[in-house]
Amino acid sequence: MTTIDFTPLFRNAIGFDRMASMLESAYRTEAGGYPPYNIELIGEDHYRVTMAVAGFTRDELDVQVKQSILTVSGARKDEANEHSYLHRGIATRSFERQFQLADYVRVSGADLKDGLLHIDLVREIPEAMKPRRVEITSDQDRLIEGKTEAA
Numbered sequence: 001m002t003t004i005d006f007t008p009l010f011r012n013a014i015g016f017d018r019m020a021s022m023l024e025s026a027y028r029t030e031a032g033g034y035p036p037y038n039i040e041l042i043g044e045d046h047y048r049v050t051m052a053v054a055g056f057t058r059d060e061l062d063v064q065v066k067q068s069i070l071t072v073s074g075a076r077k078d079e080a081n082e083h084s085y086l087h088r089g090i091a092t093r094s095f096e097r098q099f100q101l102a103d104y105v106r107v108s109g110a111d112l113k114d115g116l117l118h119i120d121l122v123r124e125i126p127e128a129m130k131p132r133r134v135e136i137t138s139d140q141d142r143l144i145e146g147k148t149e150a151a
Contacts, residue, residue, distance in 0.1 A: 034095055035074075045123040049099065054115035055092050063110050063119060070099040070107060072119070104129075 037051040049070070053061060056074045064071045073096040104125050111118045 033097070034091060034093070035097070037097065042120075045125075047105070047121040047123075049119040049121065051097070051117045051119075052115065053112070053117045055090055056112075056117075058112050061112065061117060063107070063117075065101070065107050068101045068103070068105075070101055070119070070121075072097050072099075072117070 035052050037049060040048045040050065042048050049072075051072060053074055056076065060074055060076055062071075062073045062075075064073075073094070075094045076092045101121070102123065105121050105123045108120045108122045110120070
């Protein structure tokens with residue numbers, strides 16, 4: 001397996017520490033994994049993460065956001081050995097999956113329906129960060145409006 005050294009990113013870029021950490025984390029994380037999930041773009045600033053959590057109840061799932069990291073975990077309660085399986089293909093193991101959220105993205109809600117956990121996300125950019133139009137004026141405009149300044 002080839003390893004990639006991200007150290008040059010840390011010493012050549014200022015303020016991009018989080019991005020370098022994300023790249024390093026993504027490289028180390030195995031592809032796929034459990035449980036499977038989708039990330040959808042619902043609208044211009046609306047996203048939805050859908051995870052297949054068949055067999056888990058609402059009480060066995062936990063959704064938390066801390067420092068721009070969305071963490072979804074599931075822990076099955078121990079079942080008494082009341083069943084004798086010939087084949088057990090439905091995974092019921094505990095899991096934890098994390099998603100790095102971009103700036104100004106917040107979780108607006110979560111819903112469990114038909115074995116799918118839907119987590120809705122909204123990007124809310126503050127007014128101060130949104131682009132705004134700046135009016136261009138000239139000396140001519142100020143003379144017409146009678147706003148001359150005394151020299």
